[in-house]
Amino acid sequence: MRGGLTEARPTTPVRGTVQAATTAAAVLAALALVVSACAAGGTGARDEGPARGDAVAGAATASPSAAPTEASDRVDAVRLVREDPVVSAEVKRELKPCAGDEYPVDVSYGALTGGSGNDIVVNVLTCGDAIGVGSYVYRKRDGRYENVFKAEESPVYAELDRGALVVTKQVYEKGDPVSSPSGENVTTYRWATDRFVEEYSWHNDYSSVVGGDGSTESEGG
Template sequence: MRGLTDAGPSRGPASAQAVITAAAVLAALALFAVACGTGGTGARDEGPAHADSVGNAPAAKVPAPNPSQSYDKINAVALVKADPAVSATVKRDLKPCSGNAYPVDVTYGNLTGGTVDDVVVNVLTCGDAGGPGFGVGAYVYRNESGAYLNVFKAEESPVYAEIDKGDLSVTKQVYEKGDPVSSPSGENVITYSWAAGHFVQQDFHHTDYGNAAGGDTQDPSGTS
């Protein structure tokens, strides 16, 4: 038993020293953790570390916009004159106004959802100054297997067609009896959308020019 009691006192100082050393290490670790957590001058600084991680991260991929329709320029005059759907009168009157300039407006755009842009052709008269006048025919051509097919026509003069946000907008001037060509009484605007292989009317509105176009000046109430 003496050996046991002698062994106790001889190991006491070493055990105490080990306890003190372990406590000191734990205290140092605690202080280090506090410094890091408060964003101070510790080894871990949240701000710069976060900025570095963002700066080195690969850039986010933004989806590329859909490619535009392919654009095939056409000879609109030859197309109209070869089109059996165009009236003989329009073909006969389609002549240059001055020099080799034909009174034809051509617009390319996506109206029918094809892989190639559709073509809107407006045939006009020749104006007094040699330039284009008013529309006598409006046509839409869709490319099918490399050939252009007439999918819309309007020949109720004066008429003009254009592309409006993916829809076909057709404007027709309205004349009352006695109206000069330069002063229609109003206009009709008809909007068409492509559906099930053809254009379908979606909207219609009429504008009455009234007095602005030299119309009737009588008071609407019936009194002058």
């Protein structure tokens, strides 16, 4: 385009004006094409980004879908459970190192109660079989964490799922080995003002799933 401008040598003011206008239009058209191409490339990258984020978010819901956690929100979960008067003595006895200083504790952070910070979900497991013996939710209030939920009917496991608390309790029938429960009861809770309220529940029969019959569901709450 610069070569075209150099070669243009108008002999009259009118022809010069027309030539300049034509050249300006060509420059503007070329710039418009360049800007359009850049914009299309940028939009494509931005559109692709959220799609990957959604895929990651979907996968994260299987294990709790938690809110971003700042370093200031992290706590010593083992100490929190040991010093909690709500936790039973039996669970505290299970809370011992399995190897070295590794404790059988699963900890998740996320938004459940709308408090001043992230809520904490703590699952205490056995060392040998990783069976849940206690599940707890701690809510931050006035700079301290208070126990607002507990479930100690083993085997039990709690997790966050899109702002809800999901508690799974495995069901054993007579003769079932520890590694093969007959089914599970799953309950979803939502925070309501000052406590968790059961929203709904269902039962999964493992033997039915194996036989192709699916799971049986019964709503509760």
